[in-house]
Amino acid sequence: MQVFWFIPTHGDSRYLGTAEGARQIGHDYFKQIAVAADSLGYEGVLLPTGRTCEDPWVVAASLIPVTRRLKFLVAVRPGLHQPGLAARMAATFDRLSGGRLLINLVTGGDQAELEGDGVYLDHAARYEQSAEFIRIWREVIARSHEGQSLDFDGQHIQVKGAKLLFPSVQRPYPPVYFGGSSEPAHDLAAEQVDAYLTWGEPPAEVAKKIADVRARAAKHGRTLRFGIRLHVIVRESDSRAWEAAEDLISRVKDETVVNAQAAFARMDSVGQRRMAALHAKGVKRTRADLEISPNLWAGVGLVRGGAGTALVGDPHTVAERMQEYAAAGIDTFVLSGYPHLEEAYRFAELVFPLLPLALRDKLHGGPVFGEAVGNSYVPRAVVPHTALHAANSLAPDAARAASQS
Numbered sequence: 001m002q003v004f005w006f007i008p009t010h011g012d013s014r015y016l017g018t019a020e021g022a023r024q025i026g027h028d029y030f031k032q033i034a035v036a037a038d039s040l041g042y043e044g045v046l047l048p049t050g051r052t053c054e055d056p057w058v059v060a061a062s063l064i065p066v067t068r069r070l071k072f073l074v075a076v077r078p079g080l081h082q083p084g085l086a087a088r089m090a091a092t093f094d095r096l097s098g099g100r101l102l103i104n105l106v107t108g109g110d111q112a113e114l115e116g117d118g119v120y121l122d123h124a125a126r127y128e129q130s131a132e133f134i135r136i137w138r139e140v141i142a143r144s145h146e147g148q149s150l151d152f153d154g155q156h157i158q159v160k161g162a163k164l165l166f167p168s169v170q171r172p173y174p175p176v177y178f179g180g181s182s183e184p185a186h187d188l189a190a191e192q193v194d195a196y197l198t199w200g201e202p203p204a205e206v207a208k209k210i211a212d213v214r215a216r217a218a219k220h221g222r223t224l225r226f227g228i229r230l231h232v233i234v235r236e237s238d239s240r241a242w243e244a245a246e247d248l249i250s251r252v253k254d255e256t257v258v259n260a261q262a263a264f265a266r267m268d269s270v271g272q273r274r275m276a277a278l279h280a281k282g283v284k285r286t287r288a289d290l291e292i293s294p295n296l297w298a299g300v301g302l303v304r305g306g307a308g309t310a311l312v313g314d315p316h317t318v319a320e321r322m323q324e325y326a327a328a329g330i331d332t333f334v335l336s337g338y339p340h341l342e343e344a345y346r347f348a349e350l351v352f353p354l355l356p357l358a359l360r361d362k363l364h365g366g367p368v369f370g371e372a373v374g375n376s377y378v379p380r381a382v383v384p385h386t387a388l389h390a391a392n393s394l395a396p397d398a399a400r401a402a403s404q405s
């Protein structure tokens with residue numbers, strides 16, 4: 001299991017759909033989140049892409065020197081990037097970061113945004129272009145380790161003598177992640193990428209996607225890893241977590257929801273349509289309306305495009321839901337929460353101790369202590385609330401000492 005966090009280059013706030021409680025977005029804030037994620041033990045961070053975001057390559061590159069282990073999942077965009085240039089960018093980033101680059105292949109689903117960037121292909125043609133793009137990208141980097149070049153004559157992209165002089169650190173190339181819910185997307189994932197990402201649908205639906213992509217990959221003699229993109233709202237109790245979820249959308253106006261849903265409806269992304277379908281067109285906002293699966297809440301998708309669901313609950317409940325996805329085949333969790341700085345700490349402090357032992361050992365560089373107790377000793381382990389509750393009935397003095405930590 002891998003756990004990633006998120007750099008909110010499109011903005012951050014305490015309340016969705018409003019400027020109330022909004023954060024000043026800039027390098028200082030991105031750096032705070034990246035350093036927190038790196039220090040806490042998250043495997044990597046996802047940087048979003050699109051016209052509403054700061055450029056992910058520039059932001060990610062600026063965060064290399066302030067982090068040590070953190071990996072960066074950064075987008076390449078067929079039609080916006082040419083594969084040879086994207087390969088040079090990737091190889092350079094990988095070398096400068098010491099092998100910490102991950103690639104997010106993004107085909108795009110907003111026709112208006114794509115046309116603004118000069119891409120006029122329809123949905124099917126974009127996937128054809130993406131398949132050619134990533135094949136060239138992979139081959140150019142892989143061949144650079146042997147000093148070889150590539151000729152490719154495709155329907156959408158042609159290159160002659162494409163070559164890199166300076167190869168990547170990772171061999172044969174930095175791992176490629178990709179998400180999409182359409183038939184062409186599943187075919188592309190099965191044939192070419194290293195990890196398939198899905199947005200946070202109910203576990204049964206995610207299992208169906210994984211089974212389909214896995215079966216298609218098997219026909220090519222390939223295996224993939226699988227990841228999921230989710231928000232998280234975790235608190236010390238279920239009731240407090242659900243209160244936080246409802247508070248997150250408490251300032252959004254119905255008009256804002258309607259306008260956002262209208263914009264999403266114009267997109268040709270199958271995944272976005274699946275997200276929109278999860279919350280009954282966004283006009284109802286009670287817990288009963290938006291809890292689409294146990295502890296899976298679709299409230300974020302009322303106004304946010306892309307990933308629109310969150311795991312909501314106490315630490316044990318959230319950890320159990322993550323294990324359900326893991327049982328379905330998910331090994332990478334790309335998470336986020338509002339605001340992202342505080343929630344990175346909250347999730348790590350509350351949920352990391354409950355994750356599988358191998359992952360817990362990997363997350364922290366050393367033991368985690370609380371504040372020194374009585375000026376004489378430090379607590380040696382995090383005491384989960386359930387264990388502390390049991391200790392109260394058995395050893396009052398020990399329980400009191402533990403509670404002070």
